[in-house]
Amino acid sequence: MKPIDILILANGPGEMTTWVRPVVRALRQRMPDHNQVRISVALSPCPNASGREAAIARSYPEVDRVQAAAHFFPFLLWGKTADGWDWRDRGIVLFLGGDQFYTVVIGKRLNYRTIIYAEWDARWLGWIDYFGVMKSEILKGVAPKHHHKFTVVGDLMADVSLSSEETQAVTDALQLTPETELIGLLPGSKGDKLRLGAPLALAIAERIHTLRPQTRFVIPVAPMLALETLAQYLDPSQNPFISIVDGATADLILPASSGQGAPKLRTPSGLEIDLWTDSPAYDLMAQCRLCLTTIGANTAELGSLAVPMLVLLPTQNLDALRFWDGIPGILANLPILGSWFAKLINQIVLHHILKQGRLFAWPNIWAGKKIVPELLGRITPQQIADEALDYLNHPEKLAIMSRQLRQVCGETGASARLAEIVQGALD
Numbered sequence: 001m002k003p004i005d006i007l008i009l010a011n012g013p014g015e016m017t018t019w020v021r022p023v024v025r026a027l028r029q030r031m032p033d034h035n036q037v038r039i040s041v042a043l044s045p046c047p048n049a050s051g052r053e054a055a056i057a058r059s060y061p062e063v064d065r066v067q068a069a070a071h072f073f074p075f076l077l078w079g080k081t082a083d084g085w086d087w088r089d090r091g092i093v094l095f096l097g098g099d100q101f102y103t104v105v106i107g108k109r110l111n112y113r114t115i116i117y118a119e120w121d122a123r124w125l126g127w128i129d130y131f132g133v134m135k136s137e138i139l140k141g142v143a144p145k146h147h148h149k150f151t152v153v154g155d156l157m158a159d160v161s162l163s164s165e166e167t168q169a170v171t172d173a174l175q176l177t178p179e180t181e182l183i184g185l186l187p188g189s190k191g192d193k194l195r196l197g198a199p200l201a202l203a204i205a206e207r208i209h210t211l212r213p214q215t216r217f218v219i220p221v222a223p224m225l226a227l228e229t230l231a232q233y234l235d236p237s238q239n240p241f242i243s244i245v246d247g248a249t250a251d252l253i254l255p256a257s258s259g260q261g262a263p264k265l266r267t268p269s270g271l272e273i274d275l276w277t278d279s280p281a282y283d284l285m286a287q288c289r290l291c292l293t294t295i296g297a298n299t300a301e302l303g304s305l306a307v308p309m310l311v312l313l314p315t316q317n318l319d320a321l322r323f324w325d326g327i328p329g330i331l332a333n334l335p336i337l338g339s340w341f342a343k344l345i346n347q348i349v350l351h352h353i354l355k356q357g358r359l360f361a362w363p364n365i366w367a368g369k370k371i372v373p374e375l376l377g378r379i380t381p382q383q384i385a386d387e388a389l390d391y392l393n394h395p396e397k398l399a400i401m402s403r404q405l406r407q408v409c410g411e412t413g414a415s416a417r418l419a420e421i422v423q424g425a426l427d
Contacts, residue, residue, distance in 0.1 A: 004426055005091035006039045009106065011046035011069065013223070014297030015097030016056045017280040018304070019117065022159035022415035023096060024062035030419050040065040040085065042106075044072045044098040050189065050224030056279070076102060079109050092422055100124055113425045117156065117418060125149070130425055132418045151421055154414035157304040160282050170283050173262065174218065174274055181215045181392065183208070184284070184291035184307075185273065186298050189222030191233070193294050196314045198233040199247020201292055202267055203381035206248055208388055209271050215392075218274040218288075219265070220281035227252055227263055227275060234265065245314055246381055290391060290398065292384065295360040299372070303363035303409045308401040310388060311361045313376045363408050371404040 006027065010020050024039055031037040041057040043049075046069065054068040067075065071082040091112040095103040100116055104127045107114035115130045116122060122131050122138055125146045132153040133139070139150055176182060185205060187197030205217045221230065231252035232238045242249060250265040250273070263275040276284050282305060285291065291302055291309040302309050359365050361372050375384060391397050 002090055003036055003038070003088050005088045005110075005112070006037060006094060006422065007091060007106070007110070007112070008039065008041045008094045008096055009044065009102055010041060010057075010097040011044045011053070012048045012097060012297075013050045013053060013056070014048070014300070016053050018157045018160065018297065018301060019096045020057065021060060021280070022156055023094075023117075023418055024060055026159075026415040026419035027422060028062040029416075030423050034064055038064045038088070040067075042067045042072060042075060042081070043069040044076075044102060045069045046098070050222065052223045056223065076105060090426070092425055094422060100128075103128060115418075115421055115425060117153070122150070130421050132414075132421050134414075151417065153417035153421070154411060155304075155409060156414045156418070157300050158409045158412050159415045160301065160304045170276075170287055174216070176216070176287070179214055181212065182288050183215055183217050183388075184288040184293075185217055185219045186291055186293035187219070188294045188296070189225050194230070194233040195239055195241045196245050196247075197294050197312065198230065199239065199242040199249065200245045200312070200314055200379075200381060200384075202234065202248035202250055202265065202271075202273065203246060204292060204384045204388065205273060206267055206269055206271050207381055207385035208392075211389060212392060216274070217271070218276055218284065220276045220279075220284055223279040227254070227277075230275075231265070248381075290388060292388065297362070299360075300362035303361075303366075303372075303405045306402045306405040306409070308391065308398045308405070309361070309372050310384065310391075311372055311374045312379060312384065313360065313374070314379050315377055363405055367404075367408045371408060372401060
């Protein structure tokens with residue numbers, strides 16, 4: 001067989017860790033020879049991008065070449081990569097995030113077969129060769145003449161896998177014991193969520209720790225978030241929203257030198273919260289008894305790991321909530337008028353949410369009902385602590401939630417089935 005290229009199109013941080021990572025592993029299991037099969041990743045711009053997606057892709061040993069999002073449009077328009085990549089005669093363009101139309105354009109230019117992983121909908125049916133879809137429901141909107149292109153592969157997020165070595169590394173690094181009750185705090189990665197979420201999470205941790213001193217708390221720090229920036233949101237001189245949520249303050253404690261322990265946050269009460277900077281942090285999250293998280297892709301990742309969670313969306317200050325996508329997000333972040341737009345948009349959105357019963361956590365969206373609690377509104381640290389303590393004091397409730405997450409997030413094997421489609425297209 002002649003050497004071939006597999007070009008993966010992706011964009012945001014969620015796709016890089018929950019889609020690209022398991023797929024490139026599955027591809028290399030089937031096609032391990034890097035000289036024979038070259039895997040490249042081209043990133044496209046994403047409003048939720050961290051700026052470290054290219055570095056994450058380069059950290060995957062299965063990947064041979066990576067191009068950052070900043071160079072995507074010259075590649076899309078003129079076919080030239082920043083590093084002047086060469087292309088083999090045969091290959092595949094595999095869509096794992098971004099705009100599905102990019103797959104059409106790049107596939108035609110390279111004269112490669114095209115494959116799209118479709119989570120919710122499949123587009124450009126006449127121009128794409130194969131589709132791997134998450135659920136069979138997608139086929140309901142597809143004309144029968146295109147059905148032969150479709151294979152139901154399942155949810156790639158369910159393929160988050162851990163090795164015993166990774167799990168043991170967390171245990172050793174944090175010095176966990178069988179008696180340790182580890183609770184994860186995931187307040188977000190951007191300022192819109194951290195302003196309220198970070199001080200709220202620490203205040204909840206203080207209240208839980210008072211009644212359950214065996215608890216340990218850890219924050220899996222997002223790869224694009226500097227520790228010093230995180231600490232700023234816990235400094236009352238830099239974050240005026242701390243008092244609005246009755247939040248806690250904290251100081252950043254850095255180890256004296258490398259290998260001398262993990263960085264920590266220390267609250268005035270003396271509670272220390274570990275900061276975990278390795279990414280992705282699946283090996284850490286999998287060992288958490290419970291996680292307190294904001295909305296976002298992290299709810300899907302926790303669900304795939306079957307980790308029980310409480311999903312928090314504090315709305316004490318409507319001006320602080322500016323993380324909506326699309327036109328609402330643009331208006332809310334305008335200079336001068338942005339604050340007014342943010343308050344108006346959030347009032348409308350929150351009224352609609354409460355009226356319609358909209359779900360935010362991905363496991364709940366997939367299930368069509370609440371299987372993990374979503375706590376929205378003027379929530380307080382004591383309210384959330386009481387709910388968390390109820391779960392911790394009744395482990396059977398945590399077990400039920402974990403079992404429901406496994407049922408909703410589906411069986412593993414989607415990445416292997418998608419890799420099989422790739423190999424079949426090449427053959």
